[in-house]
Amino acid sequence: MPEIRQNIATKEWVVISTERAKRPEDFKSIKEKKALEEHSSKCPFCPGNEQMTPYESFVINDENGKWKIRVIPNKYPAVFQEGTVEYKMEGIKRKVTGVGTAEVIIESAKHNMLIPFMPEKDLEKVISVYKERYLAAEKDRRIKMIIVFKNYGEQAGASIEHPHSQLIAIPVVPFHIRYRIEEAMRYFDETGECVFCKMLEEELKLQERIVVETGHFVSFVPYAALAPFHMWILPRRHTESFGEINDAEITDLAKNLKLTISKLYYGLENPDYNFVIRSVPVNERGKEYYHWYITIMPRLIKTAGFEIGTGMSINSSLPENDAKFLREIKIR
Amino acid sequence: MPEIRQNIATKEWVVISTERAKRPEDFKSIKEKKALEEHSSKCPFCPGNEQMTPYESFVINDENGKWKIRVIPNKYPAVFQEGTVEYKMEGIKRKVTGVGTAEVIIESAKHNMLIPFMPEKDLEKVISVYKERYLAAEKDRRIKMIIVFKNYGEQAGASIEHPHSQLIAIPVVPFHIRYRIEEAMRYFDETGECVFCKMLEEELKLQERIVVETGHFVSFVPYAALAPFHMWILPRRHTESFGEINDAEITDLAKNLKLTISKLYYGLENPDYNFVIRSVPVNERGKEYYHWYITIMPRLIKTAGFEIGTGMSINSSLPENDAKFLREIKIR
Numbered sequence: 001m002p003e004i005r006q007n008i009a010t011k012e013w014v015v016i017s018t019e020r021a022k023r024p025e026d027f028k029s030i031k032e033k034k035a036l037e038e039h040s041s042k043c044p045f046c047p048g049n050e051q052m053t054p055y056e057s058f059v060i061n062d063e064n065g066k067w068k069i070r071v072i073p074n075k076y077p078a079v080f081q082e083g084t085v086e087y088k089m090e091g092i093k094r095k096v097t098g099v100g101t102a103e104v105i106i107e108s109a110k111h112n113m114l115i116p117f118m119p120e121k122d123l124e125k126v127i128s129v130y131k132e133r134y135l136a137a138e139k140d141r142r143i144k145m146i147i148v149f150k151n152y153g154e155q156a157g158a159s160i161e162h163p164h165s166q167l168i169a170i171p172v173v174p175f176h177i178r179y180r181i182e183e184a185m186r187y188f189d190e191t192g193e194c195v196f197c198k199m200l201e202e203e204l205k206l207q208e209r210i211v212v213e214t215g216h217f218v219s220f221v222p223y224a225a226l227a228p229f230h231m232w233i234l235p236r237r238h239t240e241s242f243g244e245i246n247d248a249e250i251t252d253l254a255k256n257l258k259l260t261i262s263k264l265y266y267g268l269e270n271p272d273y274n275f276v277i278r279s280v281p282v283n284e285r286g287k288e289y290y291h292w293y294i295t296i297m298p299r300l301i302k303t304a305g306f307e308i309g310t311g312m313s314i315n316s317s318l319p320e321n322d323a324k325f326l327r328e329i330k331i332r
Numbered sequence: 333m334p335e336i337r338q339n340i341a342t343k344e345w346v347v348i349s350t351e352r353a354k355r356p357e358d359f360k361s362i363k364e365k366k367a368l369e370e371h372s373s374k375c376p377f378c379p380g381n382e383q384m385t386p387y388e389s390f391v392i393n394d395e396n397g398k399w400k401i402r403v404i405p406n407k408y409p410a411v412f413q414e415g416t417v418e419y420k421m422e423g424i425k426r427k428v429t430g431v432g433t434a435e436v437i438i439e440s441a442k443h444n445m446l447i448p449f450m451p452e453k454d455l456e457k458v459i460s461v462y463k464e465r466y467l468a469a470e471k472d473r474r475i476k477m478i479i480v481f482k483n484y485g486e487q488a489g490a491s492i493e494h495p496h497s498q499l500i501a502i503p504v505v506p507f508h509i510r511y512r513i514e515e516a517m518r519y520f521d522e523t524g525e526c527v528f529c530k531m532l533e534e535e536l537k538l539q540e541r542i543v544v545e546t547g548h549f550v551s552f553v554p555y556a557a558l559a560p561f562h563m564w565i566l567p568r569r570h571t572e573s574f575g576e577i578n579d580a581e582i583t584d585l586a587k588n589l590k591l592t593i594s595k596l597y598y599g600l601e602n603p604d605y606n607f608v609i610r611s612v613p614v615n616e617r618g619k620e621y622y623h624w625y626i627t628i629m630p631r632l633i634k635t636a637g638f639e640i641g642t643g644m645s646i647n648s649s650l651p652e653n654d655a656k657f658l659r660e661i662k663i664r
Contacts, residue, residue, distance in 0.1 A: 001412055002430030004504060013506050015430055020408045076352045078638070078646050080333055092534040092555055098334030098347055149637025157636025168638055172336060174345050176643020179507065202424040223424055276641035297640055304489025305481025306410070306500055308629055309608035311508020314410050 005224035009195045011183050013312045014224045020316035024325040027228055027300045027317075028269045033153070036112035036161060045070075045106045045162035057103060058133060060125060068122070069129050070106040077102035078168060085142045085171045101137045101146075101169040105129055111162050116262040124254035130165070130277070131250065134243050137169040138282050144173045145281045148242065153272025155299035173281045181280065181290055188289035196291030200234050209323040212259045216252035219260040219296075221323040227301055228317035229268065229326065233260060233294040240280040240290040257294070259331055264298055267329040272299040337556035341527045343515050345644045346556045352648035356657040359560055359632045359649075360601045365485070368444035368493060376407075377438045377494035389435060390465060392457060400454070401461050402438040409434035410500060417474045417503045433469045433478075433501040437461055443494050448594040456586035462497070462609065463582065466575050469501040470614050476505045477613045480574065485604025487631035505613045513612065513622055520621035528623030532566050541655040544591045548584035551592040551628075553655040559633055560649035561600065561658065565592060565626040572622040573611040589626070591663055596630055599661040604631040 003016045044052035047066065058071035073081065079100035086097045107113065107126045115123065130148045137146050150165040151158040187195040203209055203220050211231060212219040219233040233256060235249060245253070264271055279292040307313055335348045376384035379398065390403035405413065411432035418429045439458045440450065447455065462480045469478050482497040483490040519527040535541055535552050543563060544551040551565040565588060567581060577585070596603060611624040639645055 001415055002410060004411075004428045004430050004502070006426040006428075008424045008426055011507055013504055015410045015502075017408075017410045017430070020410070076349075078334060078347045078349045078352070079336075080351075083333055092340045092531050094338040094340055094556075096336040096338075098336050098349070145642065147638065147641035149641055151636040155634065157634040166637065170336070170347075170642070170644075172345055174642050174644045175343055175511065179511070199424050224426075274637040274640055276637045278641060295640065302487065302489040304483040305498065305606040305608045306479065308606055308627065309479035309481055309610060310477065310502070310506050312502075312506045 007222060007224040009184065009187075009199055010180055012224060012226065013310075014226055015312065015314045016224075016318060017314050017316050018318070020314070021318065022228070022316055024267065024317075024322070027271070027298075033270050036114075038110050038112050040111045040162070043111055043160070043162050044075075045104075045160060045164060046111050047109045053104075058129065058136075060129065067109060069108070069125060071129060071133060072104050072106065074102035074104050074166070079170060096172055099142055100171055101140065101143070101167060103133060103167045105133065105148075105165045105167065107163040107165060113163050114265070115163075115258055116265040118258065120251075120254045120258055123258055124251055126165075127245075127250050127253055127257075130167070131243065131245055133167050134279075137167060138243060140169065142171050143169040143282055145170050145177060146279065147276055149274060149276040151274055153299065155272035156274045156297075158272075173283075177281060181284060181287070184289045184291075185287075194238050194289055194291050196234060196293065197238050200236065208320050211263065211323055211326045212256055214252050214256040214259070216249045217256040219256055221319040221326070223319060225315055225317075225319040225322065226313040227297060227315055229264065229271075229298045229300065229322050230315075230319075231260060231296040231326075233257065233296070235292065238291055240287050240292060241285055242277045242279045242292045243285075244292075260296065262331045263326045263329045264296075266331065267326055268298065268300070273297060274299065339554060339556040341516065341519075341531055342512055344556060344558065345642075346558055347644065347646045348556075348650060349646050349648050350650070352646070353650065354560070354648055356599065356649075356654070359603070359630075365602050368446075370442050370444050372443045372494070375443055375492070375494050377402075377436075377492060377496060378443050379441045385436075390461065390468075392461065399441060401440070401457060403461060403465060404436050404438065406434035406436050406498070411502060428504055431474055432503055433472065433475070433499060435465060435499045437465065437480075437497045437499065439495040439497060445495050446597070447495075447590055448597040450590065452583075452586045452590055455590055456583055458497075459577075459582050459585055459589075462499070463575065463577055465499050466611075469499060470575060472501065474503050475501040475614055477502050477509060478611065479608055481606060481608040483606055485631065487604035488606045488629075490604075505615075509613060513616060513619070516621045516623075517619075526570055526621055526623050528566060528625065529570050532568065540652050543595065543655055543658045544588055546584050546588040546591070548581045549588040551588055553651040553658070555651060557647055557649075557651040557654065558645040559629060559647055561596065561603075561630045561632065561654050562647075562651075563592060563628040563658075565589065565628070567624065570623055572619050572624060573617055574609045574624045575611065575617075576624075592628065594663045595658045595661045596628075598663065599658055600630065600632070605629060606631065 060069040083099040146169040280290040392401040415431040478501040612622040
């Protein structure tokens with residue numbers, strides 16, 4: 001009998017469809033990825049091609065004065081840096097000017113420096129750049145919501161293969177976010193607890209869906225995982241915004257994220273994936289009932305009419321099996 | 333300057349990203365589709381292979397006693413027909429038994445009978461079968477929500493190429509649906525009007541996003557279309573559920589749907605797409621503020637981290653341009 005599971009925090013429903021169950025092996029190498037070179041002469045993100053991209057907004061250099069991490073405005077920004085926030089409502093036409101920040105974080109000068117190969121110290125630097133840019137975007141009074149995310153591979157919507165992530169800051173709070181915050185608030189009002197802390201506590205007690213535990217972070221496959229090998233990385237310390245991450249946590253997140261992504265890479269033969277850092281909206285800073293986290297979504301399946309029509313998901317993989325499979329992948 | 337548009341009915345936000353704008357030509361023939369044969373000996377949905385699928389739950393025969401449309405239980409059902417609805421809540425584990433209906437509607441005995449080639453009379457029969465199965469599923473007291481949908485092509489999640497659609501009936505109402513109904517109710521309470529009727533009225537007045545107008549239905553690209561060439565087909569008559577469609581409307585919907593899908597087929601060279609018939613949940617029948625409709629989503633782009641993180645969309649195509657392009661595609 002299939003189960004329809006609900007995530008206690010997000011209230012999302014997912015059909016865990018045992019009839020369509022696959023083994024982890026069935027998800028492997030959907031398509032062969034070619035090995036990348038360390039440098040690509042045509043790549044706009046490779047050293048030497050800096051003139052192909054807008055001038056950098058932030059940069060970290062190595063000891064020789066060459067850039068290690070480079071932050072640039074997106075050449076094709078979803079939202080524009082300049083302008084004022086203006087709402088217009090005219091009959092059925094409701095709109096806001098598309099102002100905000102759209103940045104690309106080039107994670108390494110090396111074209112082939114995927115997270116599983118990256119020294120922890122370097123990944124730590126990338127995460128600290130995320131924080132730097134997050135706090136910079138937050139200073140802009142027009143901004144309501146900031147997300148930092150990574151699209152890896154074509155199925156995940158990446159158009160450039162050079163390792164990069166993105167920050168987008170927008171002037172609206174979508175109801176998708178508002179809904180989560182309200183649910184967390186309701187749980188807090190009823191129980192006096194953070195629903196995310198509760199989930200973490202229970203997952204640590206049960207152990208069956210845990211993937212990687214480090215000092216400050218825990219990665220796990222949620223009980224109501226939306227898709228095969230969907231994972232969350234939760235900070236153990238209760239804070240509502242990624243902007244609150246401290247140095248010790250940055251060091252530890254580099255360790256956890258590298259291990260977690262490496263397990264996907266080696267276990268499922270380099271699948272495409274997205275990760276997103278989810279924080280409270282800017283104007284909700286300080287709200288005690290919310291908890292920031294990272295969601296990692298491998299793109300192994302296609303969504304279809306059922307997902308469009310219901311907003312629910314069908315997961316053909318049992319979360320407990322996925323977690324066990326990933327736990328058992330050894331990373332040296 | 334990009335615009336962030338909001339759909340007045342669903343409250344969904346979408347960034348209309350002029351910087352990433354593409355011409356309709358850029359979406360064409362992402363990959364070549366091979367021409368289909370009229371019969372495929374390996375296809376489980378082709379005549380002669382009926383033993384490869386479960387026994388039919390409904391069938392329509394032609395004048396020679398051969399089946400024309402065949403409805404079968406899904407061989408790999410997301411939800412099971414047998415069983416009782418049981419809720420369990422145990423700490424973070426919240427679940428419902430996955431009972432309900434999962435049916436496949438085989439639209440034609442011919443393996444290559446795509447909607448653009450199908451006689452209107454035959455498509456009319458397919459739609460009347462949708463209605464028959466919708467009403468049959470609605471009689472099941474365990475069911476809260478029914479969707480009828482079609483996944484066409486690999487990018488849209490179809491695994492079998494023989495023309496088919498699906499019906500899934502589930503024992504829960506997801507918040508994605510609840511939210512829409514609440515928004516429609518709020519609009520009704522404030523204005524005394526159905527928000528969907530209002531949208532249709534304005535779209536007909538403006539004309540700039542209309543694609544196909546027939547006697548009882550109007551297809552158009554919504555003002556806040558979520559993706560390139562996203563369309564809605566709205567019935568002119570205000571009813572809350574697809575279960576209410578009458579014979580004259582079925583005849584007209586066949587005409588409108590065929591024209592609308594044909595414009596996609598010829599204009600964009602046979603793209604993959606999903607369509608979904610959206611109705612009020614079963615227990616909300618009779619609610620005067622809701623309006624059923626069909627959403628058509630061509631799968632021309634990939635969703636990425638921004639969509640996962642915000643629940644919003646980025647549309648690189650201007651809805652007014654998409655509608656004009658489709659209007660100008662001539663179907664003989």
